[in-house]
Amino acid sequence: MSALPYDTHHLRELAGELIVNVRELAARGWTPATSSNFSQRLDDRHAAITISGRDKGRLNEDDIMVVDLDGRAVGSDHRPSAETLLHTRLYRRLPAVGCVLHTHSRTQTVASRLYGGAGQVRLAGYELLKAFSGTATHEVELLVPVLPNSQDMHTLAAQVDALLDAGPMWGYLIDGHGLYAWGRDMAEARRHLDAFDFLLGCELELGRLTTGR
């Protein structure tokens, strides 16, 4: 008889969805060297998240653990990744968020280095800006924040909180590190992640073509 304080059937569904999607992202090279982590909200007190250090291209059910919204392990003695806190703070603060994806594509890492000094990347003039929920036209600009990297997750989490105080957003970069993106569910989070990576890639490519001119 299970005394676990969450719905194990629902956990299995979410884990299956995580496995399929994370393997696809790994196949693109967005999770180099066992980096990156991925989560889905399980209920209003729990989330399912990938265990630190696992090979994302071979992810299976044993690589996923349950944490509470303070980032502590629930129902297992796995050690949550330090970055778990950046996931759970979003679930705690934003009740509509159901999925958080953190990746390290080369585009994301290079963009974070290139725009780290400016503290943000300005995206404008792209049809694909419409991929972000709440955007109905390409005639907008999107500012993607770039946070300084830190091994202190409380520092990073406080900076994210300050950004969320200033207005809605769907993701941010950390300098020299990678991207966090989220959404209501896996489909929306992946759409946002794809759009961020595509648009950052376009900006870098335009930069290469105009550098030195």
Added chain:
Amino acid sequence: MSALPYDTHHLRELAGELIVNVRELAARGWTPATSSNFSQRLDDRHAAITISGRDKGRLNEDDIMVVDLDGRAVGSDHRPSAETLLHTRLYRRLPAVGCVLHTHSRTQTVASRLYGGAGQVRLAGYELLKAFSGTATHEVELLVPVLPNSQDMHTLAAQVDALLDAGPMWGYLIDGHGLYAWGRDMAEARRHLDAFDFLLGCELELGRLTTGR
């Protein structure tokens, strides 16, 4: 008994062909963040087209709808993408066109931004220009139009009409957006799409190598 005003068997054939080809294009990263749309002519009054917002890498029969050549849903209550009009206007105007492919590869998007000011991309000196139907030698130049982006499809459609008045063409770019390419059937439309993307990619690469010289 079906009262649908089109051949459902033929629809199923076209849908199958769309699914195979669109999944291949999605696997290349040419349909980021559920963008892009794809259609085939069903008969002289109808076309089959992908439904807006579906993940093109997982496309199946339920993601394809039938529209008339004014872009209105036929036999379903799915909402056609706003861009449906750009497909159906081509079918209405050009009876020989059987397939229209609209994609958003990074190459296409970046080229559209880079050449948007000039209003066209000039392609010359490539053997692959022979991939465009009606071209028998590499000793030609091809001008690929770049239209300003707009959320008003009637404005875009009128600009495409003006271009077609000036002479035959197999595709165009929209600034900050992507590429439209077409052909008699799926095989020809894909050949044209591939050739556009390949040649635009070569131009960008040559640009990178000569920038700043």
Added chain:
Amino acid sequence: MSALPYDTHHLRELAGELIVNVRELAARGWTPATSSNFSQRLDDRHAAITISGRDKGRLNEDDIMVVDLDGRAVGSDHRPSAETLLHTRLYRRLPAVGCVLHTHSRTQTVASRLYGGAGQVRLAGYELLKAFSGTATHEVELLVPVLPNSQDMHTLAAQVDALLDAGPMWGYLIDGHGLYAWGRDMAEARRHLDAFDFLLGCELELGRLTTGR
């Protein structure tokens, strides 16, 4: 009873090998828009070659024909590609050559444009130069010829003959077009093709990194 002047069993073996290898090259994007062609020597008077205009990513037995060493169809009424002559001249002149691969990767096409004026690409300082048969050290330089493009295959073939008069070689570029590479058999021809593409790609990348310095 077969009156065909070649060994049909051996043809089937070679066709199988062509199909596997050409599909792999197509999956890399080296055969855009149905371009490129591929052949293997069948015997001292015949070669098996891909039929013009077929999708190389879906190649099957019906897409392969037999020609004599003057490039004329044997045992079928398929129209050989104009470029067939560039294959058969190599088989006629070089008895040890068993396989000829002609591809259009972006790297090959861009390198051919960039170095077309110089008429050759100089490759030196790479360990992978040892991949070319007859090379035992990286301390050599390899000059890859770049021929002007032409729709007249006799002109191109005469230029290749003149190059072969000057010394042994394993491949050449055609400006704005692509690469021809060959070897004793499929394995050696693929090794040469891979090495050419890899080394040309390194040269372009080094060029991007030092342009404008």
Added chain:
Amino acid sequence: MSALPYDTHHLRELAGELIVNVRELAARGWTPATSSNFSQRLDDRHAAITISGRDKGRLNEDDIMVVDLDGRAVGSDHRPSAETLLHTRLYRRLPAVGCVLHTHSRTQTVASRLYGGAGQVRLAGYELLKAFSGTATHEVELLVPVLPNSQDMHTLAAQVDALLDAGPMWGYLIDGHGLYAWGRDMAEARRHLDAFDFLLGCELELGRLTTGR
């Protein structure tokens, strides 16, 4: 009855792991033109290593041989690659090393050329530096040595020995050639290899974006 001086069952396990991992690396294009070699420690006197010149994308059990730690064939008459010595010297010197991976990605080859003059690549400011065992923060710098290329493996091995005398390391580049990376086991060696390639790729990309500025 086997008189082989090693555990054939353990050899089969290691060979299976090599096959899966090497094919994945080949699929990324990191083993062009049959280059690259890969090994695992079998016991304190033997290692299993890929046979020279085999296609790494089609690797199977017959492509793997056993050598002693002086690089001589054991239990077969296959000719070990000249570079075998660079593997076995690591196993002899570093008892904790269980796997050595040598690849030739374009990123690795280009970085080795670009930084060959400086003799090292400095990596700093990247979160992914934490992928190297023993590193707990991104606030470090990693110096990746670049050795001059040589066909004399004893010369190269002596240079590697001198580097190891100076301190611990997880890999090095050879100019115009490629990368050696290692670890306790396949998982750690792959994590190090992935991290090296990713970070070198970021450096090249940042170089492209700032060249000529």
